[in-house]
Amino acid sequence: MASLQSLRGMVDLLPEHTPLWQQVEATARDHFRRAAVREIRTPLLEVTELFARGIGEATDVVGKEMYTFLDRGERSCTLRPEGTASVVRAAIQHGLLSQGPQRLWYGGPMFRYERPQAGRQRQFHQIGLELLGFADARSDVEAIAIAWDLLADLGVEGLALELNTLGSPDDRARYREQLVAWLEAHRDQLDPDSQARIHTNPLRVLDSKHPDTQALLAEAPSLADALSAESQERFAQVQAGLTALAIPFVRNPRLVRGLDYYSHTAFEITSSQLGAQATVCGGGRYDGLVQQLGGAATPAIGWALGMERLVLLLSQGAVAPPPGPDLYVVSRGTLAEAQALLLARHCRRAGLAVERDAGGAAFAKQFKRADRSGAPFAAVIGDAEAEAEMVLLKDLRGERPDERLTWEQLLQRLAAA
RNA sequence: GCGGGCGUCGCCAAGUGGUUAAGGCAGCGGCUUGUGGCGCCGCCAUUCGGGGGUUCGAGUCCCCUCGCUCGCCCCA
Structure with a gap:
């Protein structure tokens, strides 16, 4: 065939499907408005270093999934693989944080060079929330509640909120040492992927899908045991807050998340109806990121929601025929x-x-x-x-x-x- | 990056080595030159994702390649 096609993993959204997207976008906008969250728009293209530094060199996203190229000025540029790093960069660059805490949302295309499959594309769309300058456990609860209510209002059913804590950076560092030592001692019993991660990203080993590795991990030191009293108390507050709002959740100690910047609260909202890519919305606390990107130490929490996956869930119901003209x-x-x-x-x-x-x-x-x-x-x-x-x-x-x-x-x- | 499945008209789809590649939907034209929905008639793939090969002969067999898809990995 000589005719031109879209690039692999880059999907056209045809007129028959745009009404549903518009409805989701409108609903999201309304929820953000009611939660006093303001929109921010940032460029799709950033210097590569932003993501390398922000997301973490050892992560899969940075290591093998970025669309990176040299522009005509020989600068290394990258199509954004996620939104948080850009939002934080913009907030720092324009001094937003010196004006007080920021409640921001964003939406738009993200790019990850992966093999496409159900619920996964190379260009995909996210809507995300970032609460910058909020340290309290109540802000974790509020962020999660905004996502939960949005999803509920859209009529998505059968969702599960999975919750975990990664502890403070200190907890994590301490635990990391214990874990690496333990993994080192059991190296020959681990699957190859996990072996490779012992030093680059040991926490990810905990989330290995490999059955043998998983069985072995039952003996490994647990993150929960390494948590300081403060971190434990904080996690308890988050859970109590969710319970007070009648938002059901499941604790998942293996929930680690792939991006380096998370600490304390980590969560995912999943659906069993999505196939292998079950996460509709994922997020967590990232208290260290702002500082890591050159800003003043600023606590923050946020999440991102995958539009394609959400629309996939929504369109499993009946789709209204497009309205004709008057x-x-x-x-x-x-x-x-x-x-x-x-x-x-x-x-x-x-x-x-x-x-x-x-x-x-x-x-x-x-x-x-x-x-x-x-x-x-x-x-x-x-x-x-x-x-x-x-x-x-x-x-x-x-x-x-x-x-x-x-x-x-x-x-x-x-x-x- | 690694596996599995698939690739015939815009969409669905028959066809499993033998003359001219069914059919349905959509589209276009007409029956009906100022009135639609139903019906009827006609048109709509020299070609089967692309390239090689086997054969007297290939959409049908083989190889390569591209794409789609599902899964692994990872994540939204």
Whole structure:
């Protein structure tokens, strides 16, 4: 085939699917508005170092999934693989944080060079929340609640909130040492992937899907035991807060998350109906990131929600057929066709959705197209109507007889319909 | 990066080595030159993702390649 195609993993969203996306976006916007969260938009392209430093060199995202290239100035640029690093960078760059805590949301395409599969594309879309400058456990609860309520309001069912704590950076460092030592001692019993991660990303080993490794891990030192009293108390507060809001959750001690910047609360909202890529929304606390990217030490929590996966869940229900226009204008004759364009504009200015037949076709054909457009009414202008500056209103769905009307009468009739 | 499945018209789809590649939907034209939804008639793939090979002969067999898809990995 000589014809051009979209790049692998880059998906077109066709007109029949955009209404559902628009509905999700509108609902999300409304939830953010009600939660006093403001939108921020950042570039799709950033210097590579932002992600290398922010997400972590050892992560899969940075190590093998980034769209990175040299621009004409020989700078290494990367198409953003996630949103948080960019938002934090922008907040630092523009001094947002010196104006107090920031409640921000963002949305848009992200890029990860992976093998596509169900619920996974190379260009995909996220909506995300970032609460910058909030340290309290209550902000963790609030962030999660915003995601939970949004999903519930959209009518997604069968979701599970999985919750874990990664502890403070100190807890994590201490635990990491214990874990590495233990993994080292059992190296030969681990699967190859896990062996490779012992030093680069030991916590990820805990989440290995390998059955043998998983069985072995039952003996490993647990993160929970390494937590300081403060971290434990903090985690208890988060759980109590969720319980107070009647948001059900499941503790998952193996939930680690792939990005380096997380600490304390980590969570995922999953659905069993998504196939292998079950996470709809994932996030957590990242108290160290702002500082790591050159800002003042600032606690923060956030999450990102995968639009494609969410839409996948939503479209498992019945999809409403796209609405047709309010009016379809049919015309024949030179004068009439000129008037049809004027009439269409007149009605559009009055707020109606109007489709005008390209004209030229046989009259019968035009009515056929009018019918298929889904419009409830057709406005007919022929030579006779054009001379008199009238239109014939035809009821395409009901039994009402044709009416000969002036343009203003037409608008009134349609407004009443 | 590694496995499995698949690739015939815009969509669905028959066809399993033998002359001209069914059919349905959509589209276009007509029956009906100012009136649609139903019906009827006609048109709509020199070609089976692409390239090689086997054969007298290939959409049908073999090889390579590209793409789609599901899974691993990872994550939204």
